[in-house]
Amino acid sequence: MIQLHDRQAIIHAGPLTYSLGATPEGFLLQGFAGYLGSGVHSFQGDSNASASEASPDPSGQNLPFQYLGPSARKAYHPPRPNSCAGQIYAPDIEPAQALMPPDLGPDSELWEFPAPGIGDFRNPGIEIRTGEGHTTCDLRVRSMRLLDEKPAIKGLPSVRQNPLEGDRTLEILLEDRVLSLEIRLLYTSLPEYGVIARSARVHNKGSRVLHLGHLASLNLDLPIHDYYFGQLSGTWARERHPLFRPLQPGLTEVHSRRGQSGPETSPQIFLAAPGTTETTGEVFSAGLVYSGNFSGSAEVNGFGATRLQIGINPRGFDWPLAPGESFQAPEAWLGYSNRGFGPLSRNLHRLIRERLCISPWSSRERPILLNNWEATYFDFSHKDLVTLAKAGAKAGIELFVLDDGWFGERRNDSSSLGDWEVNPQKLPRGLEGLAGDIRALGLEFGLWIEPEMVSPDSQLYRRHPDWCIHIPGRNRTLGRNQLVLDLARREVQDWIIHTVEGLVSKAPITYIKWDMNRPITESSPAHSHSYMLGLYRILEHLTLGHPEVLFEGCSAGGGRFDLGMLAYYPQFWTSDDTDAIERLPIQWGTSLGYPTSAMASHISAVPNHQVGRTTPLDTRAVTAFWGVFGYELNLSRSKDEELTQLNTLSGWYKKLRTLLQFGDLYRLEGPTARPLGCSSPGALDRWSWMMTSRDRGRALVCSVQVLSQPNPTVPRFLRLEGLNAKTMYRVWAVSPRGQEDLGLVPGEVALYRGIALPYRPGDFQSAMLYLEES
Numbered sequence: 001m002i003q004l005h006d007r008q009a010i011i012h013a014g015p016l017t018y019s020l021g022a023t024p025e026g027f028l029l030q031g032f033a034g035y036l037g038s039g040v041h042s043f044q045g046d047s048n049a050s051a052s053e054a055s056p057d058p059s060g061q062n063l064p065f066q067y068l069g070p071s072a073r074k075a076y077h078p079p080r081p082n083s084c085a086g087q088i089y090a091p092d093i094e095p096a097q098a099l100m101p102p103d104l105g106p107d108s109e110l111w112e113f114p115a116p117g118i119g120d121f122r123n124p125g126i127e128i129r130t131g132e133g134h135t136t137c138d139l140r141v142r143s144m145r146l147l148d149e150k151p152a153i154k155g156l157p158s159v160r161q162n163p164l165e166g167d168r169t170l171e172i173l174l175e176d177r178v179l180s181l182e183i184r185l186l187y188t189s190l191p192e193y194g195v196i197a198r199s200a201r202v203h204n205k206g207s208r209v210l211h212l213g214h215l216a217s218l219n220l221d222l223p224i225h226d227y228y229f230g231q232l233s234g235t236w237a238r239e240r241h242p243l244f245r246p247l248q249p250g251l252t253e254v255h256s257r258r259g260q261s262g263p264e265t266s267p268q269i270f271l272a273a274p275g276t277t278e279t280t281g282e283v284f285s286a287g288l289v290y291s292g293n294f295s296g297s298a299e300v301n302g303f304g305a306t307r308l309q310i311g312i313n314p315r316g317f318d319w320p321l322a323p324g325e326s327f328q329a330p331e332a333w334l335g336y337s338n339r340g341f342g343p344l345s346r347n348l349h350r351l352i353r354e355r356l357c358i359s360p361w362s363s364r365e366r367p368i369l370l371n372n373w374e375a376t377y378f379d380f381s382h383k384d385l386v387t388l389a390k391a392g393a394k395a396g397i398e399l400f401v402l403d404d405g406w407f408g409e410r411r412n413d414s415s416s417l418g419d420w421e422v423n424p425q426k427l428p429r430g431l432e433g434l435a436g437d438i439r440a441l442g443l444e445f446g447l448w449i450e451p452e453m454v455s456p457d458s459q460l461y462r463r464h465p466d467w468c469i470h471i472p473g474r475n476r477t478l479g480r481n482q483l484v485l486d487l488a489r490r491e492v493q494d495w496i497i498h499t500v501e502g503l504v505s506k507a508p509i510t511y512i513k514w515d516m517n518r519p520i521t522e523s524s525p526a527h528s529h530s531y532m533l534g535l536y537r538i539l540e541h542l543t544l545g546h547p548e549v550l551f552e553g554c555s556a557g558g559g560r561f562d563l564g565m566l567a568y569y570p571q572f573w574t575s576d577d578t579d580a581i582e583r584l585p586i587q588w589g590t591s592l593g594y595p596t597s598a599m600a601s602h603i604s605a606v607p608n609h610q611v612g613r614t615t616p617l618d619t620r621a622v623t624a625f626w627g628v629f630g631y632e633l634n635l636s637r638s639k640d641e642e643l644t645q646l647n648t649l650s651g652w653y654k655k656l657r658t659l660l661q662f663g664d665l666y667r668l669e670g671p672t673a674r675p676l677g678c679s680s681p682g683a684l685d686r687w688s689w690m691m692t693s694r695d696r697g698r699a700l701v702c703s704v705q706v707l708s709q710p711n712p713t714v715p716r717f718l719r720l721e722g723l724n725a726k727t728m729y730r731v732w733a734v735s736p737r738g739q740e741d742l743g744l745v746p747g748e749v750a751l752y753r754g755i756a757l758p759y760r761p762g763d764f765q766s767a768m769l770y771l772e773e774s
Contacts, residue, residue, distance in 0.1 A: 259520025
């Protein structure tokens with residue numbers, strides 16, 4: 001619900017109440033953001049605020065319910081008699097102007113969309129440069145109105161319109177009359193998800209060229225700084241580890257300049273109150289629906305206020321705006337929970353699945369797959385692959401995926417990207433023949449491609465050396481022996497579309513793993529944005545044009561795992577690190593902002609190919625069940641006993657697939673289950689989580705003990721969540737060897753005392769318990 005009255009607005013989005021308003025001078029100030037409980041939730045004396053466009057209120061009497069704090073604008077604009085003059089407060093609350101130091105200025109304000117050059121010295125929401133190099137921008141509210149829809153964002157991924165009930169959107173138009181500049185801000189309330197979807201568009205209405213250097217997708221000013229800044233960071237093979245640090249005066253920032261969101265950090269950041277856990281405490285999230293260069297920051301000024309901001313990375317960004325032209329910033333989501341990380345994550349998971357991803361596979365059950373990469377790497381034949389697929393069929397797989405090495409002269413990573421024709425020495429019967437033999441086993445067939453790249457040693461590069469991103473006269477920087485195709489060029493986009501459609505038309509391909517194995521170089525920040533627009537055009541065309549194909553994203557593992565990609569790919573290869581223990585922090589961090597149904601997670605061989613660790617099959621299964629399940633090992637070398645155990649696991653996953661891919665995730669023991677800022681003795685050796693069906697009738701509980709301890713507590717009890725306290729549940733212990741009936745447990749006992757976990761001595765042990773309403 002959104003209320004608008006006399007240029008003051010209140011947005012309700014589940015637990016989040018958000019207010020903002022215009023001063024009589026037209027400045028747009030932020031008011032309140034957070035949880036109000038059972039407090040006043042509407043304008044005083046007006047519970048049915050008008051949905052029409054509001055007009056200025058010179059009397060200053062029609063004011064929002066919430067006291068938003070005294071304004072220091074009076075130091076720059078003296079108040080008019082009998083007006084609030086920059087104040088937004090409830091009539092029955094004294095503004096206490098006498099308590100305000102006379103020299104405070106705009107730098108102490110809570111701005112809704114801050115502009116540079118007029119006294120606020122924090123990071124602005126916009127930077128526009130004139131031909132003379134001036135960047136001052138004085139933005140005033142021209143109009144505010146409510147829309148009964150969510151306007152689409154052309155060329156960029158965004159939340160889709162609710163097809164049944166519609167959406168309520170607040171539109172605010174700001175203008176700088178000197179520059180003849182207009183900014184359109186949109187706020188769509190998504191109350192069932194506790195999220196406000198926001199976007200900004202700038203339009204040059206003047207007669208001279210302007211240069212856009214920065215346009216924030218989301219800005220939130222908060223009056224305090226007693227928060228922990230949360231980020232999902234790492235590098236290749238250890239992406240999205242959850243990290244939290246207390247805010248300090250100055251700028252705390254994560255960003256990417258790689259031409260993609262990248263493995264170092266994710267365009268999803270958090271502000272959490274000290275002591276926050278999975279079930280308690282206040283948490284804000286800011287997520288950018290974008291896959292290119294980005295910046296997410298929290299800036300604390302000298303007055304102790306915090307500015308949370310996320311958008312395209314402004315470093316070096318320069319987008320010319322000719323007269324009449326516009327620039328659209330990516331959409332951003334402001335999420336909120338007053339009950340810890342758990343509800344915030346579950347809301348984001350549902351929002352991504354239900355309203356962001358345009359693929360019909362977003363709501364479909366995903367098949368269990370076997371990928372040949374760690375089994376064969378580049379060295380395989382038609383016979384090898386069929387033999388591997390036969391073993392996979394015995395293990396219960398449903399989809400066989402052919403990874404890198406099937407095309408051109410590809411015998412290693414030094415050639416042939418761009419030559420998407422079958423290597424006849426490896427596959428003499430082509431993809432059609434291989435797919436036919438795979439399908440004869442009762443399996444679907446999938447294929448790996450990397451269409452954004454080109455090898456210098458390829459027919460494509462020899463025909464079109466200008467198609468890669470480059471700067472004339474400079475060396476072309478190689479990464480993994482390859483160059484990046486220039487997706488800002490329409491002919492390159494069309495070639496990729498034609499190539500991929502040619503592959504799926506020649507063979508019965510129902511799955512494509514779309515890889516992108518290096519960052520972008522020799523590209524300006526503005527060109528990198530044009531690249532992303534080209535990529536989104538390609539993905540939208542292919543996703544909508546081929547709904548039968550399940551597209552899985554990959555970027556040297558999980559390097560481009562973000563909201564922008566998840567608008568098209570319903571799942572993503574979470575990391576090239578397949579070790580069960582290493583995957584715990586990766587998948588925990590990923591799940592803070594992204595759904596389980598998007599995390600591809602496979603059982604791999606031991607010793608693990610990335611870290612050399614040997615873990616029990618039980619534990620590898622527990623970790624792999626936390627996501628879209630599959631296998632990444634040479635099953636053709638497996639004995640019948642192992643294939644039987646894998647078939648048992650596959651059977652359980654098929655039985656629980658809806659629960660595991662679309663249920664509610666509850667993280668029980670791990671980084672964010674501990675109070676933020678509170679030290680806890682011992683290393684983080686226990687990781688536990690559970691998936692619960694929406695009707696609370698079924699649940700799967702998983703727990704991993706990393707290192708064993710002498711004289712352990714036996715049995716160890718684990719408190720569960722998400723169950724019905726008044727329901728009796730039957731409990732089974734699940735393993736590759738089958739299941740064991742452990743009896744009945746009342747829901748209230750499981751919730752408040754916990755259930756006993758089976759004890760297994762040794763390192764890297766685990767437990768998996770299935771609960772079903774009795």
